[in-house]
Amino acid sequence: MTTPIVSLTDAGKSYNKLDALQSVTMTLGEGEVLGLFGHNGAGKTTMMKLILGVISPSRGQVAVMGMAPDSKEAWHCRTKVGYLPENVSFYEQLTGLEVLTYFAKLKGFNKKQAIDLLEQVGITHAMKRQVKTYSKGMRQRLGLAQAFIGEPKLLLLDEPTVGLDPIATGDFYRTVDQLKSQGSSVILCSHVLPGVEQHIDRAMILSSGQLLAMGSLAELRQQAALPVEIKAHGLNGAIASHDHLSNFISPVCSQTLNVPEAEKISVLKTLLGFDNIEDIHVESANLEQVYQHYLALHAQKQQAQGQS
Amino acid sequence: MKQILTVANKEFHDGLRNRWLVSITLIFALLSVGLTYFGAAASGEMGITSLSTTIASLASLAVFLIPLIALLLSYDSFVGEQESGTLLLLLTYPLSKTQLLLGKFIGQGSIIALATLIGFGASAVLLYFQLEDNAIVNAFSLFILSAVLLGLSFTAISYLISLSVSEKSKAAGFALITWFLFALAFDLALLALLVGVEDGISQTGLTQLMMLNPADIFRLVNLAGLDSSDVNGALAVAINASLSQGQLITALTAWVAIPLTLAIFIFRRKKL
Numbered sequence A: 001m002t003t004p005i006v007s008l009t010d011a012g013k014s015y016n017k018l019d020a021l022q023s024v025t026m027t028l029g030e031g032e033v034l035g036l037f038g039h040n041g042a043g044k045t046t047m048m049k050l051i052l053g054v055i056s057p058s059r060g061q062v063a064v065m066g067m068a069p070d071s072k073e074a075w076h077c078r079t080k081v082g083y084l085p086e087n088v089s090f091y092e093q094l095t096g097l098e099v100l101t102y103f104a105k106l107k108g109f110n111k112k113q114a115i116d117l118l119e120q121v122g123i124t125h126a127m128k129r130q131v132k133t134y135s136k137g138m139r140q141r142l143g144l145a146q147a148f149i150g151e152p153k154l155l156l157l158d159e160p161t162v163g164l165d166p167i168a169t170g171d172f173y174r175t176v177d178q179l180k181s182q183g184s185s186v187i188l189c190s191h192v193l194p195g196v197e198q199h200i201d202r203a204m205i206l207s208s209g210q211l212l213a214m215g216s217l218a219e220l221r222q223q224a225a226l227p228v229e230i231k232a233h234g235l236n237g238a239i240a241s242h243d244h245l246s247n248f249i250s251p252v253c254s255q256t257l258n259v260p261e262a263e264k265i266s267v268l269k270t271l272l273g274f275d276n277i278e279d280i281h282v283e284s285a286n287l288e289q290v291y292q293h294y295l296a297l298h299a300q301k302q303q304a305q306g307q308s
Numbered sequence B: 001m002k003q004i005l006t007v008a009n010k011e012f013h014d015g016l017r018n019r020w021l022v023s024i025t026l027i028f029a030l031l032s033v034g035l036t037y038f039g040a041a042a043s044g045e046m047g048i049t050s051l052s053t054t055i056a057s058l059a060s061l062a063v064f065l066i067p068l069i070a071l072l073l074s075y076d077s078f079v080g081e082q083e084s085g086t087l088l089l090l091l092t093y094p095l096s097k098t099q100l101l102l103g104k105f106i107g108q109g110s111i112i113a114l115a116t117l118i119g120f121g122a123s124a125v126l127l128y129f130q131l132e133d134n135a136i137v138n139a140f141s142l143f144i145l146s147a148v149l150l151g152l153s154f155t156a157i158s159y160l161i162s163l164s165v166s167e168k169s170k171a172a173g174f175a176l177i178t179w180f181l182f183a184l185a186f187d188l189a190l191l192a193l194l195v196g197v198e199d200g201i202s203q204t205g206l207t208q209l210m211m212l213n214p215a216d217i218f219r220l221v222n223l224a225g226l227d228s229s230d231v232n233g234a235l236a237v238a239i240n241a242s243l244s245q246g247q248l249i250t251a252l253t254a255w256v257a258i259p260l261t262l263a264i265f266i267f268r269r270k271k272l
Helices: A044-052 A073-080 A096-106 A111-121 A136-147 A166-181 A217-224 A261-272 A287-307 B002-017 B020-038 B051-074 B079-084 B086-091 B097-131 B134-164 B168-196 B203-210 B214-223 B234-240 B245-269
Strands: A006-015 A018-028 A033-037 A059-064 A081-084 A154-158 A185-190 A202-207 A210-215 A228-233 A256-259 A279-283
Touching: A006 A044, A018 A044, A018 A059, A018 A210, A033 A044, A033 A287, A044 A059, A044 A081, A044 A154, A044 A185, A073 A081, A081 A136, A096 A111, A096 A136, A096 B002, A111 A136, A111 A166, A136 A154, A136 A166, A166 A185, A202 A217, A202 A287, A210 A217, A210 A287, A217 A287, A228 A261, A256 A261, A261 A279, B002 B020, B002 B097, B020 B051, B020 B097, B051 B097, B051 B134, B051 B168, B051 B214, B079 B086, B079 B134, B079 B168, B086 B097, B097 B134, B097 B245, B134 B168, B134 B214, B134 B245, B168 B203, B168 B214, B203 B214, B214 B245
Parallel strands: A033 A185, A033 A202, A081 A154, A154 A185
Antiparallel strands: A006 A018, A006 A059, A202 A210, A228 A256, A228 A279
16 A cells, blocks of 8 residues: 555644644545535644644644655655645735746746746736736636646645636636646645535545544445435325325425435335326435534534533 | 745845835935035035034934834734735745745845945945045945944844734834834933933943944944044943944844844744
8 A cells, every 4th residue: 555645643733722623533645635624613724734734733643745744854745735725815016927936936946837837727818917906716826826836746725716706616626637637635625615526535524623524425425324305296196195105205395205325216116106207306415415414413412412 | 045045036026116125225315415415504504514424414314214114124024924824825835934034034134235235325425526535435334334234133123023913003013112112212211311310320331231222333333433522412421431343243233133033933933
């Protein structure tokens, strides 16, 4: 087995008595895309800072490319790490090209690479303009170009699609897929966003510094045991009068059935047996529902703890 | 080293772009040429006055202006970048905190140094062509050297401020207070001590107290060599027990090195 790009072993960070991040154990392999989800203050940024080596863990170990990221030996690895902070406003009085050239030089690259990157994110037309004239989306693209400097082996992106229009978001995810196929590992830190599911291999859900769940979307869905939503059209009252099917009718809508994953096929077969069926719509729980489920579960647990 | 130069280059160009270099140079040049020509206007004369009067007036002016300009130029160096998020980003780069700080210091220091050199150098050249006296070169070299050190010292002090506060507006407030304390309040307090407390302080004691203020060291460097008729106040007393020029310049250099080292120390311990 190859060494993972990132590995956290019981790593945590406390500020005074506040646990910003409780003990987290995880690994990220080469070419893997991890989605890191959680509310504000869930510990996402703290975890990113730990991996970046900007802060040192209060306990446990962090290793990036086999080295502690806050150590001197890991210095040269930093060229291979790209980071997009959540709220960054670049030097307003400089032009886009000047900003990117500055950052490129600090990583040992030159102006030519900076121009190529600006082309990649599609703001070549504005590179001679001052950053203060940029729109939110253009600033975000500039930030992404900055993170892509030097074809990093590891990318940490904090809210990368904020402010991007749908086309730019599509472009962004294409770039992520491309980097992934080149063997780069990516950590995407985000509120749960529609469209992110197809591009991540695994998801990690954090809440108030605690790791709630981690795994591929299919695994998480299975663990959560969320029902599949099946909508059948053209049956009118037939479902309600059917012995077996009537158990699954959703409390919200009489046309919708909430079926456990295990029963999905048998229910579908039954439905197809009806002659007058017109259309069937099947939808598995999406990432947002999985996320909500784990958060609700966590809240219940905390409440139970509070009562006992 | 390459990293330091990259940062220094960026800071220097920021100074050029913001017209800092041009405006500081102009202010210095106008004031110094003006003082050189019209310094004696109060006594009813016009034209170039004596060298010692010129240096005395320039020094008493520079002692207020240079610290103010240095503080204004650099008070937001770190807190500004912290607010915009670029500080955190820079620290994820292969760039150490010391490199970043030294880079900024070299870049912004060059702006101050260059402005001082050109601005005050202009009147030195002017005086030299009029009087053709080699004493001018000596006096002005010393004046410009000490003025640059004074500027660098306050640049380092403003880094201390910028690294210790969390908001830009607070940094501005502290910078103003610092300027007031060093440029005005310190001397008033010394004078009060001299006049108010009889036999309270010896001449040596006074000189030693003055080492606690880089602005006063600057004054001592430039006024000690002049006719005492151009100098008055607490300084005149101190000058009589003066230290050598070399010692004074060393003390002023220490006022650059110590705050700078302290700033590096604070930056390293700073949580982000």
